[in-house]
Amino acid sequence: MPDTPKLSEVEIVKDASNYLRGSIVESLGNRITGALNHDDTHLIKFHGSYQQTDRDLDSERKRQKLEPLFSFMIRVRVPGGAATPAQWQRMDELSDTYGNGTIKLTTRQAFQLHGVLKRDLKNTIQGFNDVLLDSIAGCGDVNRNVMAPANPHESAVHRQVYEAAVAISTHLTPRTTAYWELWLNGEQHSTTEPADEEPIYGKTYLPRKFKIALAIPPYNETDIFANDIGLIAVEKNGELLGYNVAVGGGLGMTFGLPETYPRLADLIGFVAADKVVDLCEKVVTIQRDWGNRENRKLSRLKYTIDRVGLPAFQAELNQRLGYDLAPARPYRFESSTDAFGWSGDAAGLSHLTLFIEGGRIHNLPGYALKTALAEIAAFHTGEFRLTGNQNLVLANIEPAHRSRIQAVLEAHGVWPATLRLTALRQNALACVALNTCSQAFAEAERYLPQLLDKLDAVIRAHGLAEAGILIRMTGCPNGCARPYLGEIGLVGKAVGRYNLYLGANYAGERLNKLYREMLDEDGILRELTPLLADYAARRQPREGFGDFVIRQGYVQATTHGQNFHA
Template identity: 40%
Template sequence: MEGPQAPAPGPMGSKEASARVSPVAFRPLESRPQNGVKRASRVRASVARRVANPIVAVATPSGKKSANEGEKNWSKVEYIKENSDFLRHPLIEQLATEDPFISEDAAQLYKFHGGYQQDDREKRAFGAGKFYQFMMRTKQPAGTVPNKLYLTMDDLADSHGNGTLRLTTRQTYQLHGILKTDLKSTFQAVIRNMGSTLGACGDINRNVMASPAPYAKNFKPEYAIAQELAKDIGDLLAPQSGAYYDVWLDGEQVLTVEKPEVVACRNDNRFGTNFEGSPEPIYGTQFLPRKFKIGVTVPGDNHIDFLTNDIGICVVMKNGEHVGYNVYAGGGMGRSHRNNDTFPRLASALGFVGKDDILYAVKAIACAQRDYGRRDDRKQSRLKYLIHAWGVEKFKAVTEQYMGKAFQPLADLPPFTMPTYHGWNEQGDGKLWYGVHVVNGRLRGDAKKALRAVIERYELPVRLTANQDLLLTDIDPAWKSDIVATLTAAGVKDASEIDALDQISIACPALPLCGLAITEAERGLPDINKRLRDVMNKVGLPADEQFLIRMTGCPNGCARPYQAELGFVGDGPGSYQIWMGGTSNLLKLAEPYADKVKEGDFETFFEPIFYAFKTGKNADERFGDWANRVGFKAIKDAQESYKGLPAAAKAAAAPAAVPAAAAAAAVPAGRLPRVMIEREAFEVLKAYAEANNTTLTEAATAAILKLKK
């Protein structure tokens, strides 16, 4: 494939640019009354400042009427958006009531402002109904967190949340356990301390991810370019109506600084992208059909799973100079069990654009999805389904009309890997950064306190990673020994001390707060990883053998299990669908291998698979690559024919003799027995585990062995 072509001279939309637009087999934009400058005549002169719905929804299946055919075939959420005065009502009114919850309509709008109404299933009192609380999610483009905001979030976790901070798989914070009475003060604290939550959830552009490594601009400039673009895209696609400040700050405005080129792109309507006269020039009253995700990466670095996004972007460098971007569209993880019309998908290549055109390309893709994505069936509303229905070429042609310029051929890129960013690293400017592993992204107990101490003491900024970890940045080398001592004293382990499975595993929150969760994920994965390691040891795999493992409590795929070498997707209480065949560079989807595998049967299920891998893999071959090479049929045949370890294999895998005291203190290998305990005792155990940043199994084992002594 040829390298990138030189960007065309002149601004986007010039005669030269327009001449390069690919021919499209559709009515031209100016003849479609739902698009272009003719939208201005459709703006209602109402106090509510609403504009009429312009969507074409041509991806709606034949036989169903779309909005421009005289009858709206919308899902319920579309009506809520249309009647909300750009996300204001009835949320404002519901926040003022004395109820501990908000109405369903208000809860749908609350998502756009940055959170979900939740029910803690484990805190329900008998006969009292749901235990309502709220989750708030921030927007942190590229995972960048100023020092002031980190300290604010840490304080809020204790004063308004449940005492923990969660780092998400999209480089943001989630604060759980907020009561309705504390919602406004929580949002106000974030907004006034360099943060935002606007658009962190809802049918809108979500947090824009980017490779978070804090390399200096003169050392590895592509990282700074990606991170800056993430911020600019976040600004470009942020809601503009002011509803956010009306709801949370009672109309008080907060000064925001945007680049002139971002404002110019947002306001540019030469190719029929905007709602003229609307307070939401890009989104209109209906916003997008569903959530919309964007990720920006750099050549060779696929830490963020960039092809799982609605738009994936890769910086392109040529001879050390930044020349533009490769652009991909149509990725997404969500699916539903037993619904083959839903599926995970990786983004398809659209092409290369020059560095001055990337904002216009992003806007064009988002607008094409806005106008043509389905709004009748929310399970079919993501961009990936539009591209699947149309084909890449048709979608590309429509996007080029909105962009006013054709995509060029993709630029060549080097092979990708997935760095973890763990440990000590040089930034390239004389300072260091340190990657801290956070188990499934949950910061709590002594580890949370120690991190707060060093971040506050040295006024460190922070980066959040796509693997739910934390990067401490801008560290003077003279501070290193004190930081190491402080974290070590709190039990924070260096990456070199962490099991290879745990280093790159991620999981969604799942039970008890997520209303979609079917089974455990975050709370269950640490113990499951230990059990899998025991099985790996049993069959003789090396102690440092690493699988990319991801777990979710439902099929929505928030932890991207469909990209894992070994993915666990909740499909019932204590039951998981097993996916295999993703690759360590995150460029291939996994495939479903088995349904309804009970968590209690993992040892017997995986032992023959791991033994087949141990005896059949090539040198240095990863688990995902092996599964793809031999195929699922061969693996299932190996499972069915497995009669247990041969004697020689048992002897080779047998552990060396250990002192009796050490053996007594060790957690038994294999499947742990289940023990029922009273609720009060469980709560004490849970609190102890959270305070000491450990698992329930480890806490219970330590307590029992202490009693034995």
């Protein structure tokens, strides 16, 4: 008789949770501690929140015999990255009233609030739900925020792709009423009918998180190959025909476990535009049924596909769809970055893409970004569009408001100061890492700007200020800022120490490769300085830095996920 699979702890918690309720009500009512019951720390992720501590204060609080300073990060979904001025204003208000006074724009086009205390969770969640935002499925073993190109007003195809992202997000939102019961007193605004059953997910949801992104060639600013499902829009003469489908991407891994690795999604075919929502559902259900529920380190769709084989996965997908996917159509990606500055459209509206360092909306001396955006939100009639690179588009600006918006940004030191930055800095991504992320081994968001100050000197000395080099830093190997798609990737391994990865390409279609381990700042500069000098001297026309280091033999190309550690 075969052994019964030993389910992971989280699977047991989900099964006993009564569709994500658990004992969260009791946890919230316990005033003795700022923390939740242990099992509820797993369940609250499905409601869009992580329990965290201020790790900068842990040692001192322990010395004083105090429990850690517990607080909560809340991730607010923004499908396709589109937020209204009213929604921006509310997030700004909530960050001051209940958070740490800042807003984080994530690499998945979502908002994050940090530093929310347990007693303020309900008021905070009600606050953004009042303006038709929510955090259900912001985290947890479900489909997360669906990404799309940031400005749907760029063309009719952009609008259709954005609408597809919203439709996919709505269709794959959990149906449980627990979110509305716990946080909204039973009221709900979703267009999805809530229930105490999950027709797509089932009682225990997915084995692990699930991510979907859409892109329109030649731009891959959503890094679609890093997702469980990547959808590449195919158009002809301005008409959206459908999507090339890629499956099995995901960037997390664990140090010391070579059986874990980042993986880019495989292109498996083409689907018509009117069938894309159903296709996403079918892929999700295969992962629901076939995914590993014993070992969460091996539970993403990428491992499911490598375990059963891509042909077997495709055959199952075709069977569940009731038809075979058509062959993939030709396409070409050129970059995975944002284009900064002003642009216009045929309707006479303007759009301004702002660089947001680390995705952090805050005020600094001489750079009052948070104040400036709050002032703009009070009169702007367009949208605030979050990009997949942690930046912000002020979209659909009326002609009468263009000069006013620019004046506000200039008055607060925000614009055009960012235009004078190196392309290296403008393309940089960083996760939150220390001091709040429990997974972080090292700094990322707080440290990368300091490192870039020193790298910028090298860049400028070699005439590379305009060279679009992708640099990405994370505090751990989980990959939240997509470090393995950086032409320069820095992954924290200990406080002040990073592994250096090289060789991804500018369009987000190749993983990088480990080059050096456990480097401190001096080591990073020592290793990168001669490489950048060599690149400046011997690069070919339009050759990216990642392509250059492979051509020169500094690293070998990573051909697929299972080759990443080779």
